[in-house]
Amino acid sequence: MTTPWNHRYAQRMQGMGSSVIRELLKLTQNPEIISFAGGLPAPEVFPVDAFQSAACRVLDKHGSQALQYAATEGYTPLRQWIVDYMARYGIEAAVDNILITSGSQQALDLIGKVMINPGDLILTEKPTYLGALQAWRAYQAEYTSVPIDDDGICIDMLEEALCGGPKFMYILPNFQNPGGVTLSLKRRKQLIEIADHYGVPIIEDDPYGELRYEGEHIPPLVVLDAERLNGHFGGAQHRRSGYSNGHGYMRGNVIYTSTFSKTLAPGLRLAWIVAPSEVINRCVMAKQGMDLHTSSFVQMTAYEVLQDDFLIHHVRTIRKVYGERRDVMLAALERYFPVGAHWTRPQGGLFLWVTLPASIDTVALMDKAIANHVAYVPGSAFYPDGSGRNTFRLNFSNAQPDMIEIGIKRLGEVLAEELEYTYEPEMELAFA
Numbered sequence: 001m002t003t004p005w006n007h008r009y010a011q012r013m014q015g016m017g018s019s020v021i022r023e024l025l026k027l028t029q030n031p032e033i034i035s036f037a038g039g040l041p042a043p044e045v046f047p048v049d050a051f052q053s054a055a056c057r058v059l060d061k062h063g064s065q066a067l068q069y070a071a072t073e074g075y076t077p078l079r080q081w082i083v084d085y086m087a088r089y090g091i092e093a094a095v096d097n098i099l100i101t102s103g104s105q106q107a108l109d110l111i112g113k114v115m116i117n118p119g120d121l122i123l124t125e126k127p128t129y130l131g132a133l134q135a136w137r138a139y140q141a142e143y144t145s146v147p148i149d150d151d152g153i154c155i156d157m158l159e160e161a162l163c164g165g166p167k168f169m170y171i172l173p174n175f176q177n178p179g180g181v182t183l184s185l186k187r188r189k190q191l192i193e194i195a196d197h198y199g200v201p202i203i204e205d206d207p208y209g210e211l212r213y214e215g216e217h218i219p220p221l222v223v224l225d226a227e228r229l230n231g232h233f234g235g236a237q238h239r240r241s242g243y244s245n246g247h248g249y250m251r252g253n254v255i256y257t258s259t260f261s262k263t264l265a266p267g268l269r270l271a272w273i274v275a276p277s278e279v280i281n282r283c284v285m286a287k288q289g290m291d292l293h294t295s296s297f298v299q300m301t302a303y304e305v306l307q308d309d310f311l312i313h314h315v316r317t318i319r320k321v322y323g324e325r326r327d328v329m330l331a332a333l334e335r336y337f338p339v340g341a342h343w344t345r346p347q348g349g350l351f352l353w354v355t356l357p358a359s360i361d362t363v364a365l366m367d368k369a370i371a372n373h374v375a376y377v378p379g380s381a382f383y384p385d386g387s388g389r390n391t392f393r394l395n396f397s398n399a400q401p402d403m404i405e406i407g408i409k410r411l412g413e414v415l416a417e418e419l420e421y422t423y424e425p426e427m428e429l430a431f432a
Protein backbone atom coordinates (compact mmCIF):
# COMPACT_ATOMS: atom_id res chain seq x y z
CA MET A 1 0.00 0.00 0.00
CA THR A 2 1.16 3.55 -0.70
CA THR A 3 0.06 5.95 2.00
CA PRO A 4 -1.74 9.05 0.67
CA TRP A 5 0.20 11.32 3.03
CA ASN A 6 -1.77 14.37 2.02
CA HIS A 7 -4.79 13.02 3.90
CA ARG A 8 -2.74 12.57 7.05
CA TYR A 9 -1.37 16.08 7.50
CA ALA A 10 -2.86 18.33 10.19
CA GLN A 11 -4.96 21.31 9.16
CA ARG A 12 -2.27 23.62 10.50
CA MET A 13 0.03 22.55 7.66
CA GLN A 14 -2.27 24.25 5.16
CA GLY A 15 -0.83 27.67 5.93
CA MET A 16 2.73 26.38 5.66
CA GLY A 17 3.10 25.64 1.95
CA SER A 18 6.30 26.20 0.01
CA SER A 19 6.58 29.82 -1.13
CA VAL A 20 7.84 31.32 -4.37
CA ILE A 21 10.37 33.26 -2.36
CA ARG A 22 11.74 30.15 -0.65
CA GLU A 23 12.18 28.54 -4.07
CA LEU A 24 13.94 31.66 -5.38
CA LEU A 25 16.27 31.77 -2.40
CA LYS A 26 17.45 28.24 -3.11
CA LEU A 27 18.99 29.64 -6.30
CA THR A 28 21.20 31.93 -4.24
CA GLN A 29 23.29 28.93 -3.11
CA ASN A 30 25.28 29.24 -6.34
CA PRO A 31 28.77 30.43 -5.22
CA GLU A 32 28.96 32.89 -8.13
CA ILE A 33 26.06 34.82 -6.63
CA ILE A 34 26.81 37.55 -4.11
CA SER A 35 23.95 37.02 -1.72
CA PHE A 36 22.60 39.77 0.49
CA ALA A 37 19.62 37.51 1.14
CA GLY A 38 20.46 35.49 4.26
CA GLY A 39 20.70 36.92 7.76
CA LEU A 40 24.07 35.29 8.27
CA PRO A 41 26.70 36.69 10.61
CA ALA A 42 30.26 36.89 9.27
CA PRO A 43 32.01 33.54 9.86
CA GLU A 44 35.34 35.40 10.27
CA VAL A 45 34.19 36.70 13.66
CA PHE A 46 33.13 33.35 15.11
CA PRO A 47 35.25 32.71 18.24
CA VAL A 48 36.34 29.26 17.09
CA ASP A 49 39.52 29.09 19.24
CA ALA A 50 37.68 30.18 22.38
CA PHE A 51 35.09 27.42 21.81
CA GLN A 52 37.75 24.83 21.07
CA SER A 53 39.58 25.36 24.35
CA ALA A 54 36.36 25.85 26.35
CA ALA A 55 34.92 22.56 25.00
CA CYS A 56 38.08 20.73 26.13
CA ARG A 57 37.89 22.32 29.60
CA VAL A 58 34.20 21.37 29.94
CA LEU A 59 34.88 17.78 28.94
CA ASP A 60 37.92 17.62 31.28
CA LYS A 61 36.17 19.08 34.30
CA HIS A 62 32.49 18.16 33.85
CA GLY A 63 32.44 15.63 31.00
CA SER A 64 29.71 13.34 32.30
CA GLN A 65 27.45 16.23 33.37
CA ALA A 66 27.85 17.89 29.96
CA LEU A 67 26.84 14.71 28.17
CA GLN A 68 23.93 13.84 30.49
CA TYR A 69 20.23 14.85 30.31
CA ALA A 70 19.60 18.07 32.22
CA ALA A 71 16.87 20.40 33.50
CA THR A 72 14.51 21.93 30.91
CA GLU A 73 14.97 25.43 32.38
CA GLY A 74 18.65 25.44 31.41
CA TYR A 75 22.09 25.33 33.02
CA THR A 76 21.74 27.41 36.20
CA PRO A 77 25.16 29.11 36.06
CA LEU A 78 24.39 30.25 32.49
CA ARG A 79 20.97 31.53 33.55
CA GLN A 80 22.64 33.45 36.38
CA TRP A 81 25.21 34.82 33.92
CA ILE A 82 22.35 36.10 31.74
CA VAL A 83 20.68 37.73 34.76
CA ASP A 84 23.93 39.54 35.61
CA TYR A 85 24.63 40.53 32.02
CA MET A 86 21.14 41.90 31.40
CA ALA A 87 21.36 43.98 34.59
CA ARG A 88 23.93 46.09 32.68
CA TYR A 89 21.01 47.23 30.53
CA GLY A 90 18.67 47.78 33.45
CA ILE A 91 16.75 44.52 32.99
CA GLU A 92 16.24 43.15 36.46
CA ALA A 93 15.34 39.49 36.63
CA ALA A 94 16.03 36.46 38.77
CA VAL A 95 17.12 33.02 37.59
CA ASP A 96 13.47 31.89 37.79
CA ASN A 97 12.62 34.43 35.10
CA ILE A 98 15.03 32.89 32.58
CA LEU A 99 14.44 29.95 30.27
CA ILE A 100 17.28 28.84 28.01
CA THR A 101 15.99 27.99 24.53
CA SER A 102 17.40 26.38 21.41
CA GLY A 103 17.66 29.67 19.53
CA SER A 104 15.21 32.53 19.89
CA GLN A 105 13.33 30.90 17.03
CA GLN A 106 12.36 28.26 19.60
CA ALA A 107 11.47 31.03 22.06
CA LEU A 108 8.98 32.38 19.50
CA ASP A 109 7.62 28.92 18.84
CA LEU A 110 7.21 28.29 22.58
CA ILE A 111 5.38 31.57 23.02
CA GLY A 112 3.08 30.53 20.18
CA LYS A 113 2.51 27.11 21.69
CA VAL A 114 1.72 28.56 25.10
CA MET A 115 -0.40 31.53 24.02
CA ILE A 116 -2.03 31.11 20.61
CA ASN A 117 -5.38 29.41 19.95
CA PRO A 118 -6.47 28.85 16.33
CA GLY A 119 -7.83 32.12 14.97
CA ASP A 120 -6.17 34.34 17.61
CA LEU A 121 -5.11 37.72 16.32
CA ILE A 122 -1.44 38.75 16.70
CA LEU A 123 -0.38 42.35 16.17
CA THR A 124 2.93 42.75 14.32
CA GLU A 125 4.93 45.51 12.75
CA LYS A 126 4.67 45.75 8.95
CA PRO A 127 7.13 44.46 7.74
CA THR A 128 8.18 42.03 10.47
CA TYR A 129 10.43 39.02 11.10
CA LEU A 130 9.46 36.25 8.73
CA GLY A 131 10.41 33.48 11.18
CA ALA A 132 7.86 34.70 13.74
CA LEU A 133 5.10 34.74 11.13
CA GLN A 134 6.03 31.18 10.15
CA ALA A 135 6.22 29.95 13.75
CA TRP A 136 2.82 31.34 14.69
CA ARG A 137 1.09 30.33 11.46
CA ALA A 138 1.62 26.77 12.70
CA TYR A 139 -0.67 27.65 15.63
CA GLN A 140 -3.21 29.07 13.15
CA ALA A 141 -2.71 32.69 14.18
CA GLU A 142 -4.25 35.55 12.23
CA TYR A 143 -2.32 38.78 11.84
CA THR A 144 -3.10 42.45 12.06
CA SER A 145 -0.18 44.74 11.33
CA VAL A 146 0.88 48.34 11.75
CA PRO A 147 3.37 50.08 9.41
CA ILE A 148 6.82 51.20 10.55
CA ASP A 149 8.73 54.32 9.57
CA ASP A 150 12.24 55.53 10.46
CA ASP A 151 11.28 55.68 14.17
CA GLY A 152 9.74 52.22 14.33
CA ILE A 153 6.08 51.25 14.64
CA CYS A 154 3.65 54.08 13.76
CA ILE A 155 2.03 54.66 17.12
CA ASP A 156 -0.74 56.80 15.65
CA MET A 157 -2.05 53.73 13.80
CA LEU A 158 -1.67 51.35 16.72
CA GLU A 159 -4.90 51.96 18.60
CA GLU A 160 -7.08 51.13 15.60
CA ALA A 161 -5.28 47.78 15.23
CA LEU A 162 -5.62 47.12 18.96
CA CYS A 163 -9.39 47.43 18.67
CA GLY A 164 -9.31 44.01 16.96
CA GLY A 165 -8.34 42.54 20.35
CA PRO A 166 -4.95 40.93 19.60
CA LYS A 167 -3.56 38.30 21.99
CA PHE A 168 -0.21 40.10 22.04
CA MET A 169 1.96 42.55 20.10
CA TYR A 170 5.23 41.42 18.57
CA ILE A 171 7.78 44.23 18.51
CA LEU A 172 11.44 44.42 17.39
CA PRO A 173 12.64 47.70 18.88
CA ASN A 174 16.33 47.59 17.86
CA PHE A 175 17.53 47.60 14.24
CA GLN A 176 14.43 45.80 13.18
CA ASN A 177 14.59 42.73 10.95
CA PRO A 178 13.89 43.45 8.13
CA GLY A 179 13.46 47.26 8.24
CA GLY A 180 16.73 48.15 10.00
CA VAL A 181 14.89 50.91 11.91
CA THR A 182 14.95 51.56 15.66
CA LEU A 183 11.96 52.41 17.83
CA SER A 184 12.52 55.88 19.33
CA LEU A 185 12.44 56.40 23.10
CA LYS A 186 9.33 58.57 22.79
CA ARG A 187 7.48 55.84 20.90
CA ARG A 188 8.71 53.13 23.29
CA LYS A 189 7.12 55.00 26.18
CA GLN A 190 3.91 55.57 24.21
CA LEU A 191 3.81 51.88 23.29
CA ILE A 192 4.18 50.83 26.93
CA GLU A 193 1.39 53.19 28.00
CA ILE A 194 -0.94 52.01 25.23
CA ALA A 195 -0.19 48.32 25.89
CA ASP A 196 -1.03 48.89 29.54
CA HIS A 197 -4.18 50.82 28.69
CA TYR A 198 -5.48 48.06 26.38
CA GLY A 199 -4.15 45.23 28.57
CA VAL A 200 -2.24 43.69 25.65
CA PRO A 201 1.14 42.06 26.39
CA ILE A 202 4.23 42.78 24.30
CA ILE A 203 6.70 40.21 23.00
CA GLU A 204 9.99 42.12 22.70
CA ASP A 205 12.36 40.31 20.34
CA ASP A 206 15.87 41.74 20.67
CA PRO A 207 18.54 39.72 18.86
CA TYR A 208 20.43 42.79 17.63
CA GLY A 209 20.41 45.19 20.62
CA GLU A 210 24.15 44.68 21.25
CA LEU A 211 25.06 45.46 17.66
CA ARG A 212 24.83 49.25 17.70
CA TYR A 213 27.31 51.10 15.46
CA GLU A 214 26.25 54.67 16.20
CA GLY A 215 23.92 56.63 18.47
CA GLU A 216 22.90 56.10 22.07
CA HIS A 217 21.55 52.93 23.66
CA ILE A 218 17.77 53.17 24.21
CA PRO A 219 16.24 51.25 27.15
CA PRO A 220 14.42 48.04 26.22
CA LEU A 221 10.62 47.92 26.51
CA VAL A 222 10.91 45.47 29.39
CA VAL A 223 12.82 48.09 31.41
CA LEU A 224 10.40 50.90 30.56
CA ASP A 225 7.49 48.67 31.52
CA ALA A 226 9.13 47.99 34.89
CA GLU A 227 9.58 51.73 35.38
CA ARG A 228 5.91 52.27 34.61
CA LEU A 229 5.00 49.71 37.26
CA ASN A 230 7.27 51.36 39.77
CA GLY A 231 5.93 54.80 39.06
CA HIS A 232 9.18 56.32 37.77
CA PHE A 233 8.55 55.97 34.06
CA GLY A 234 11.17 57.62 31.87
CA GLY A 235 13.95 57.69 34.45
CA ALA A 236 17.69 57.22 34.00
CA GLN A 237 18.61 54.75 31.30
CA HIS A 238 20.80 52.38 33.25
CA ARG A 239 19.12 52.52 36.63
CA ARG A 240 18.14 49.11 37.92
CA SER A 241 14.45 48.80 37.38
CA GLY A 242 13.37 47.50 40.77
CA TYR A 243 11.00 45.22 38.88
CA SER A 244 11.71 42.18 40.96
CA ASN A 245 11.43 43.29 44.59
CA GLY A 246 14.31 40.83 45.00
CA HIS A 247 12.14 37.84 44.02
CA GLY A 248 12.40 37.79 40.26
CA TYR A 249 10.13 40.01 38.31
CA MET A 250 6.52 39.45 39.01
CA ARG A 251 3.96 41.53 37.20
CA GLY A 252 5.32 42.73 33.89
CA ASN A 253 3.46 43.15 30.62
CA VAL A 254 6.53 42.35 28.47
CA ILE A 255 8.12 39.04 27.52
CA TYR A 256 11.67 39.65 26.35
CA THR A 257 13.81 37.36 24.23
CA SER A 258 17.39 37.55 23.02
CA THR A 259 20.02 35.21 21.62
CA PHE A 260 23.72 34.39 21.38
CA SER A 261 23.27 33.81 17.61
CA LYS A 262 24.51 37.23 16.56
CA THR A 263 27.06 37.80 19.33
CA LEU A 264 28.70 34.35 19.60
CA ALA A 265 27.49 32.07 16.78
CA PRO A 266 24.12 30.96 15.39
CA GLY A 267 25.18 27.32 15.14
CA LEU A 268 25.13 27.08 18.94
CA ARG A 269 21.32 27.43 18.88
CA LEU A 270 21.44 29.19 22.23
CA ALA A 271 19.04 31.92 23.35
CA TRP A 272 16.78 32.86 26.25
CA ILE A 273 13.37 34.15 27.30
CA VAL A 274 12.87 36.59 30.19
CA ALA A 275 9.34 36.58 31.60
CA PRO A 276 7.34 36.47 34.80
CA SER A 277 8.02 33.08 36.40
CA GLU A 278 4.45 31.87 35.81
CA VAL A 279 4.98 32.36 32.05
CA ILE A 280 8.39 30.68 32.26
CA ASN A 281 6.76 27.67 33.96
CA ARG A 282 4.29 27.31 31.07
CA CYS A 283 7.09 27.63 28.52
CA VAL A 284 9.04 24.95 30.40
CA MET A 285 6.07 22.57 30.09
CA ALA A 286 5.82 23.32 26.37
CA LYS A 287 9.57 22.91 25.84
CA GLN A 288 9.60 19.52 27.53
CA GLY A 289 7.47 18.22 24.69
CA MET A 290 9.72 19.81 22.06
CA ASP A 291 13.29 18.88 22.96
CA LEU A 292 13.43 18.19 26.75
CA HIS A 293 16.20 20.77 27.07
CA THR A 294 18.76 22.72 25.09
CA SER A 295 22.07 20.85 24.71
CA SER A 296 23.85 20.74 28.10
CA PHE A 297 27.22 20.51 26.39
CA VAL A 298 26.58 23.67 24.35
CA GLN A 299 25.26 25.57 27.38
CA MET A 300 28.22 24.61 29.54
CA THR A 301 30.74 25.37 26.80
CA ALA A 302 29.18 28.75 26.09
CA TYR A 303 29.22 29.52 29.82
CA GLU A 304 32.92 28.68 29.92
CA VAL A 305 33.59 30.96 26.92
CA LEU A 306 31.63 33.81 28.52
CA GLN A 307 33.93 34.03 31.56
CA ASP A 308 36.18 37.07 32.14
CA ASP A 309 33.96 39.54 30.23
CA PHE A 310 34.57 37.70 26.96
CA LEU A 311 31.34 38.95 25.39
CA ILE A 312 31.99 42.60 26.19
CA HIS A 313 35.32 42.42 24.30
CA HIS A 314 34.04 40.19 21.51
CA VAL A 315 31.02 42.38 20.76
CA ARG A 316 33.40 45.35 20.28
CA THR A 317 35.11 43.42 17.45
CA ILE A 318 31.79 42.51 15.86
CA ARG A 319 30.55 46.10 16.01
CA LYS A 320 33.69 47.28 14.25
CA VAL A 321 33.46 44.69 11.46
CA TYR A 322 29.72 45.07 10.83
CA GLY A 323 29.74 48.86 11.27
CA GLU A 324 32.36 49.04 8.52
CA ARG A 325 30.33 46.77 6.23
CA ARG A 326 27.20 48.83 6.83
CA ASP A 327 29.15 51.97 5.83
CA VAL A 328 30.50 50.28 2.69
CA MET A 329 26.99 49.22 1.70
CA LEU A 330 25.49 52.67 2.34
CA ALA A 331 28.22 54.34 0.29
CA ALA A 332 27.75 51.81 -2.54
CA LEU A 333 23.99 52.39 -2.53
CA GLU A 334 24.59 56.13 -2.95
CA ARG A 335 26.96 55.42 -5.81
CA TYR A 336 25.12 52.73 -7.76
CA PHE A 337 21.40 52.83 -7.00
CA PRO A 338 19.22 54.87 -9.37
CA VAL A 339 16.97 57.77 -8.50
CA GLY A 340 13.64 56.37 -7.31
CA ALA A 341 15.22 53.84 -4.91
CA HIS A 342 15.12 54.71 -1.19
CA TRP A 343 16.67 52.88 1.73
CA THR A 344 16.84 52.97 5.52
CA ARG A 345 20.02 53.93 7.38
CA PRO A 346 20.29 51.45 10.26
CA GLN A 347 22.18 52.43 13.41
CA GLY A 348 22.97 48.77 14.05
CA GLY A 349 21.95 45.20 13.31
CA LEU A 350 22.43 43.29 10.08
CA PHE A 351 19.91 44.66 7.58
CA LEU A 352 18.72 47.59 5.60
CA TRP A 353 15.52 47.97 3.67
CA VAL A 354 15.01 49.26 0.16
CA THR A 355 11.78 50.75 -1.21
CA LEU A 356 11.22 51.19 -4.95
CA PRO A 357 8.43 52.96 -6.81
CA ALA A 358 5.12 51.19 -6.29
CA SER A 359 5.04 49.78 -9.84
CA ILE A 360 8.15 47.58 -9.33
CA ASP A 361 7.64 43.96 -8.30
CA THR A 362 10.73 42.73 -6.44
CA VAL A 363 9.65 39.07 -6.61
CA ALA A 364 9.60 39.24 -10.42
CA LEU A 365 12.85 41.23 -10.38
CA MET A 366 14.69 38.46 -8.52
CA ASP A 367 15.13 36.50 -11.76
CA LYS A 368 17.05 39.41 -13.27
CA ALA A 369 19.07 39.93 -10.09
CA ILE A 370 20.04 36.25 -9.98
CA ALA A 371 20.96 36.38 -13.68
CA ASN A 372 23.29 39.27 -12.75
CA HIS A 373 24.70 37.15 -9.87
CA VAL A 374 23.31 39.05 -6.92
CA ALA A 375 20.45 38.30 -4.51
CA TYR A 376 18.19 39.94 -1.91
CA VAL A 377 15.01 38.88 -0.12
CA PRO A 378 11.84 40.28 -1.71
CA GLY A 379 10.02 42.36 0.88
CA SER A 380 6.62 40.73 0.57
CA ALA A 381 7.94 37.75 2.56
CA PHE A 382 7.97 40.01 5.63
CA TYR A 383 4.42 41.26 5.25
CA PRO A 384 1.76 39.17 6.96
CA ASP A 385 -0.65 40.10 4.13
CA GLY A 386 1.87 39.54 1.30
CA SER A 387 1.93 43.24 0.33
CA GLY A 388 5.16 45.30 0.13
CA ARG A 389 6.01 43.95 -3.32
CA ASN A 390 8.04 47.05 -4.16
CA THR A 391 10.48 46.46 -1.27
CA PHE A 392 13.44 44.22 -0.46
CA ARG A 393 15.86 43.45 2.36
CA LEU A 394 19.65 43.58 2.14
CA ASN A 395 22.01 41.97 4.64
CA PHE A 396 25.38 43.68 5.13
CA SER A 397 27.08 41.47 7.74
CA ASN A 398 27.97 38.40 5.70
CA ALA A 399 29.74 39.53 2.53
CA GLN A 400 33.26 40.99 2.64
CA PRO A 401 33.47 44.76 1.91
CA ASP A 402 34.85 44.31 -1.63
CA MET A 403 32.02 41.86 -2.42
CA ILE A 404 29.46 44.30 -1.01
CA GLU A 405 30.73 46.95 -3.41
CA ILE A 406 30.54 44.58 -6.43
CA GLY A 407 27.16 43.13 -5.40
CA ILE A 408 25.51 46.52 -4.94
CA LYS A 409 26.92 47.64 -8.31
CA ARG A 410 25.32 44.57 -9.94
CA LEU A 411 22.03 45.20 -8.21
CA GLY A 412 22.18 48.88 -9.17
CA GLU A 413 22.50 47.83 -12.83
CA VAL A 414 19.40 45.65 -12.56
CA LEU A 415 17.41 48.43 -10.85
CA ALA A 416 18.60 51.12 -13.25
CA GLU A 417 17.38 49.06 -16.20
CA GLU A 418 14.06 48.33 -14.53
CA LEU A 419 13.41 51.84 -13.30
CA GLU A 420 14.24 53.30 -16.68
CA TYR A 421 11.40 51.24 -18.12
CA THR A 422 8.88 51.71 -15.35
CA TYR A 423 9.73 54.69 -13.15
CA GLU A 424 7.34 57.59 -13.27
CA PRO A 425 8.57 60.31 -10.91
CA GLU A 426 5.10 61.35 -9.81
CA MET A 427 4.42 57.84 -8.51
CA GLU A 428 4.05 57.77 -4.78
CA LEU A 429 6.67 55.90 -2.76
CA ALA A 430 5.06 53.51 -0.35
CA PHE A 431 7.25 52.40 2.55
CA ALA A 432 4.61 50.11 3.88
Ligand SMILES: Cc1ncc(COP(=O)(O)O)c(C=O)c1O
Pocket residue numbers: 039102103104105106129131172177205207258259260261266270271
Ligand atom coordinates in the same frame (compact mmCIF):
# COMPACT_ATOMS: atom_id res chain seq x y z
C1 LIG B 1 14.12 39.13 14.81
C2 LIG B 1 14.64 37.75 14.95
N1 LIG B 1 14.16 36.94 15.90
C3 LIG B 1 14.61 35.69 16.06
C4 LIG B 1 15.59 35.20 15.24
C5 LIG B 1 16.06 33.77 15.44
O1 LIG B 1 17.33 33.75 15.98
P1 LIG B 1 17.98 32.45 16.61
O2 LIG B 1 19.18 32.16 15.79
O3 LIG B 1 18.33 32.81 18.02
O4 LIG B 1 16.97 31.36 16.56
C6 LIG B 1 16.15 35.99 14.23
C7 LIG B 1 17.16 35.46 13.33
O5 LIG B 1 17.61 36.05 12.40
C8 LIG B 1 15.65 37.31 14.09
O6 LIG B 1 16.12 38.14 13.16
